[in-house]
Amino acid sequence: MPIVPLGFYIILSFVNVFPNVDGMSRLTFVSVGVSVWLLMAGLISVPMNNLEKSLKGLEGNRLSVLSHLFVGLADLAFDTFLRVVFVILILTFFSPDVINFNPLAFVVLGLACLCCFGVGVLLGILNLMLGDVSRMVMIFLQYGIFVSGVIFPVSRLGRAGEIMAVNPLHLIVDSIRSLVVLGDYQAQGGFIVQIVLGLVMLVWACSTLFILKDELRGRL
């Protein structure tokens, strides 16, 4: 199941539905981009959707709230592992590109994961107050893939592309894809600011959660 949406986009790239991209084949562009997008979207949606359930789960035991959240993250990690294996196989056998993997990708990926997790926790906290937050974010995560430079380069989107170019998820996907495929990384000021802000958000979200786990235990 985790490779179904990815496989769907890969098939579409095989039949030339997507446009050409500078520097890499459309197959590589789409498969790496979708994999990163699904990981980041999962890191936002898992804590956002499971936070209330996790806080409720605290009522019957003395486990920490993070241990409840990690159950959902473990599923995501397994799904990501399958996707990575699938993409490696596809690229090995079908991609004409020479992959110049830059190990810095791990660092950037790790920071991006922490930022997205922090955003997810923060959104989950806001969702406790306003129940529609998660619904709105899920709509963005469902359709945002088309306007975040994941399968279509933002340069192809015209004026909308200029706006979407500052989309945080576009910056993350673009940076990681460049590092993984081309091995080069042109540090974008926006991306660095975004990572710093993301880490601040992570600290804020986790410290808020630390207080909330006591404040809301037995109240939800």
Next chain:
Amino acid sequence: MSEELIRVRALAKKFSRNPLGLQKNITRRVFAALFHRRLKGKNLALEEGEFWALKDVSFSVRRGEALGIIGHNGAGKTTLLNILSSYSTPDNGSAEHDGRLVSLINLSNGLIGTLSGRENIYTRGTLNGLTHKEIAASEADIIDFAELGDAIDAPFKTYSSGMKMRLAFSINIHSRADVFLIDEVLSVGDMAFRNKCYEHFQSLKGSTAMILVSHSMSDIERFCDKAVFLDSGQVQAQGAPADVIDTYQKAMLAKKEASIGNVKTRSASLGSSHGEEIEAQKDLLKLDKVSLNGNDMNKASVLVHGEKLLFEASFWVKGVQQDLNLALVFYKGGIQMFNLETNADGFIITQGPEVDGWRPVILTCAVDALPLVSGTFTPVLVIHDGPKYLMRQPLGPVAVEKDKSYRFGEFSVPKKWHTS
């Protein structure tokens, strides 16, 4: 003096019955938490729809002591245990404990259906804070205590509910805890298993602190060193179990007396669950007095199981009734539970001298020990002349309370036991 293992100080917890109020409360707490503020202890005023589940509760339990908590449903007993177990947090005050705490509140917590009983021993044991080595050392004892035998390697979901409870109970009590919180779970299993659990707890008592929540007064009295009576979240009495139970029973009796009028109204609205009602035929019968132990039976009354009972009735009948009979029938849930009946006892009612065509009848019936054990009964007074009813009317409800003995069932009569 042994160390204090459980300390509860000025504990308060409030809940809301109003969903909007509940959401508002959550929103306020989340908002405060976003700015790193805690509301605990800062918001002690009740808002609309809120009520105190616990208020100003304080006590302590030392190693080697067992504390019983009694109170009617909704008094706050389980909330208190949930806070002590850290499943819930208080609005004010503190509930602290030293050492390893094991809660026997929701026994099936942490047990997974697809795992075998043996694997669940390790899962649940780990959740209770035991190391793999400690669990392995207790494994045989746990299986033996749970009486599961070879079934221990079968998937947990295939167990009967009794087997599940026995395993869960066995794992928990072998968790080398310093503090045990026990919420009515001693009712699991059959009587033999229950007795075994008590024996085990008795053996642990010297080295642990225990809190036992139970509706069984005899369990509290025989097992606990002290007791707390909770009502509406507040401590009404604490001290020696016998004294606290006495206060509790008196309070419950008073409550029942206050609400007993409602029972009458409710039973009337439910329709007749005690047979047909026939108004007194005023041209044939005039009722003067009907009493139980001197209390007018038209009002609600309270009796205690085993006490002496004196029924008195006086009425006037027109002319000479050839086959006059009287019965006082106690109904519960539409079933006749107990009768005082002249006919059945072969007693012939004597009518007094005639005055203006009416003859007086004065009757008394003494019962050495009330056999009804407990509950609320609807007494129905029946007076008939042969097959002709002169009246058949329900009187005020009668609440029967248990005496202090340990008794089951609806009915109990005095017995004499001998042994040789």
